[in-house]
Amino acid sequence: MDLAVVLVGVFCLLLSVVLWVRKRLTYWKEMGAPYEEPHFIFGNLKGVGIYDHDGQLTERFYRKHKNKGPFVGVYFFLSPVVIPTDLEFVKSILVKDFNYFHDRGIYFNEKDDPLSAHLFTLPGLRWKRLRTKITPAFTSGKMKLMFPIVVEVAQRLEDKISKVAEVGAVMDVKAVMARFTMDSIGTCAFGLASNTLQDESSEFFRVGMSVFDNPRHGTWFLFLLIAFRELAGKLRFKLFRDEVTKFYTSIVRKTVDYRLANNVQRNDYMDILIKLHTGADEGPLTFNELLSHAFVFHSAGFETSSTTLQFCFYELACNPDIQERTRSHILEVLEAHGGELTYEAMVDMKYLDQVICETLRHYPPAGNHFREVTQDYKVPGTEFTLKKGTSVMVPVYAVHHDPEYYPDPLKFNPDNFADENVKARPFAAYMPFGEGPRICIGARFAMMQVKIGVIAGLRRYRYTVSTKTRQPLKLLSKIFLASVEGGIWLNVERIE
Template sequence: MAVLIVLLVGVFTFAVWFVHQHFNYWKRRDIPHDAPKIPYGNTSELMKTMHLSDYFKQTYFKYKNKTDGPFVGFYLYFKKMAIVTDIDFAKTVLIREFDKFHDRGIFHNERDDPLTANLVNIEGQKWKNLRQKLTPTFTSGKMKTMFPTILDVGDDLIRVFGQKATESKDYLEITDLLARFTADVIGTCAFGLDCHSLSDPKAEFVQMGTSAITDRRYGKSMDLFLFGAPKLAAKLRMKQSVQKVEDFYINIIKDTVDYRVKNKVKRNDFMDMLIDMKLKYDNGDKLNGLTFNEIAAQAFIFFLAGFETSSTTMGFALYELASNQEIQDKLRAEVDRVLEKHNGKLDYDSMREMTYLEKVIDETMRKRPVVGHLIRVATQRYEHTNPKYYIEKGTGVIVPSWAIHHDPEFYPEPEKFIPERFDEDQVQQRPACTFLPFGDGPRNCIGLRFGRMQVVVGMALLIHNFKFELHPTKTVVPLEYRTDDILLSSKGGIHLKVSRVAKS
């Protein structure tokens, strides 16, 4: 018994020492940081009253220009991180020394949880190879072939918006309709399915998409373990995907692939390109091909990455336009003028003429970036000109894009919505890495062309057909954000007055 007690005391003492050492890491190195609270680190109010990106934003503004180095220390529970406070160092991390910061350190388990082994999560040479294989599927030429499909769904969006606006008479919650629009667009392009979620709000495709984002396999506490020790979690054969979601998407992709191959169906969409790569693999070209699990993971992340981000951006844009009627009027005048020039039809070429719409979307993503921070992990030691500011292998690095987007050094009066910030001369005056809604460098968002295209189509059609205004009692001003979501999204939705635009 005495030996057991001594062992227990020894283990307890070591655990206390280890925790103390860990939470004194930045202090021992004399790196500026806020004092952590065990076990939360610097995030005791995370998912309660504070959004994760808001923590990074506060830290950025607290320490920017007040230290002798390009980053400050931070603890996200037990994970030690460096938060970038110098814009030139952001460029170093994302572009200049990408070879030292090419991974995100996100959980993936290819063996047991195949949907997690996607382009967003995987690392190293495997990521590089997959990126090279997928890049040709997102060229402007490929986007042009998908445009008519998106336009068909856009017509459904206008029809359903008109019905809902007539039925509601007073106000409309727009985020749900916009999510159903992007679900139909990506469901068609990525899976070749006519999802009909705009017509049927209970469509299984949308419900599973929502579950994929909001449901937890183990609960929030284990999510922290998946985030804090992703490699260990994978070795323990843990999974992130909810089983019903995994089964649903795997079965859909299998059925789609089997049907198209058997019947020689071609739709010139994203799924066609993935099937071509699978057939290459099946025929022995493993260098250029992909396995079934690999194409399933890419189709899944293509849906997940574009489903909520694009619809949320559209919701934020309509909120800003409702808050700034003169900007909405100017935008509608441009859309109407371009459509009139092209006989009332929106096509790929006429879409590209809507330059003010592009600026409205950019300013929306500047002010309210759905992805509020970028995460990287040092894959090897980084040495700075100031020797104190080295970064050890395995340390997380945060580029706080939401904070950078609201830095008055780069964007004067950052809380104001000013699309003219994205006039060419103003863009040229700003340093690199000051606009990061899609990231930057070799690991930027591969689907940014597609994401922008579906947002432009949806916004052009909506502004051409409807007027959006703040509701005196239902619209929340200022907009509030959910604190329990990794992405930036509105709390309780966005309620606006929606009315038909009279056509002369």
């Protein structure tokens, strides 16, 4: 009798759970919105982190449901998520109605995992206050001050490429470009001479690369943390491995202590963070806050820029006519500026801009931009109201590969960014750095760094694709940022 009661109780509990889950997964259907039929357990995330990069997953939903309404409803496990399929709605989310979407809704754990609470993840007023104070570090005037420092690092990049060409070896483009971007950001932002281009066994390089190559969690689990943020926080999940936290804490602590003890001022990003840390204004940064903002600028900055450089050199190697045109353009502009790479010469390289923009279109560093509905929001032109707390994924990769905006979207075509073509496209058809108030604060620095990297690597060297590179390229599914399975390997030949 007792066993029968227990079995009935267990059955009733399981039935209740099943009915509750089914109810959760009818959210979009009951609203009457276009939606993708979900899996009972995974929602619409089946395959993410195993087969699909998240940008390519949302591209499938975008293409299937485009023109059926301003968005399609999907699920992260049991949580409803909006994928906008109309660029006017994207504009509303990122710009026009930003006050309804000012948070990203990404999991972070400030107490146990200080590296995770930075400008990218912070919500509301904390984000706004810090953004306002940090923005002066990224003005065009600051870029001019940093320019010669990056050029100096780029000279070491040329030396590195020269050694590869001399011995006829193939070049792991990602590794070489990551050393360049890691050194330039380390020098410009923190005054650190990491010297990873010269030191093959650099601890700085090993730990920095491990943030993305050996993450604590894969994409699938990160989506789980986003979907169940409150529970994840109570369980005190961390995003970064302890080795990474320990290493960056030590580096930043030593830099801060040295500058304060010796009254060192370099007018760089670290200076601004230190002033916010030691200043008398209301709510100075704690050391952990300073640490997290320093970490994200360095780690995300070197990774996204090196990835862009990797894809750029790959496409130039695949398209020798574009490679030759780009090289000729660089040399012509340099000659017009007396043979010297100046800030003004870099700005004048318009075709180089087009090449890099096309690279970012084809391979946006992040396949999606995350937002969260911060108060109930009525979708313009519809009867749908998005409830507070609903997640939004702006499908960057999908929009960048939409033939409506880019004819033959799989073809690498820098002319997509000729002035007349840019003007003909709607707002938000190109958004590798995001748009609106939460656009990437380091976008200007990233573009400068990538342009200098291409100039340094291309003006004296020719590239072809090595047989070691697996083609067609396949994006790694385990991380959010675009990366290639097996890497990209190129043959390098010096041009006499």
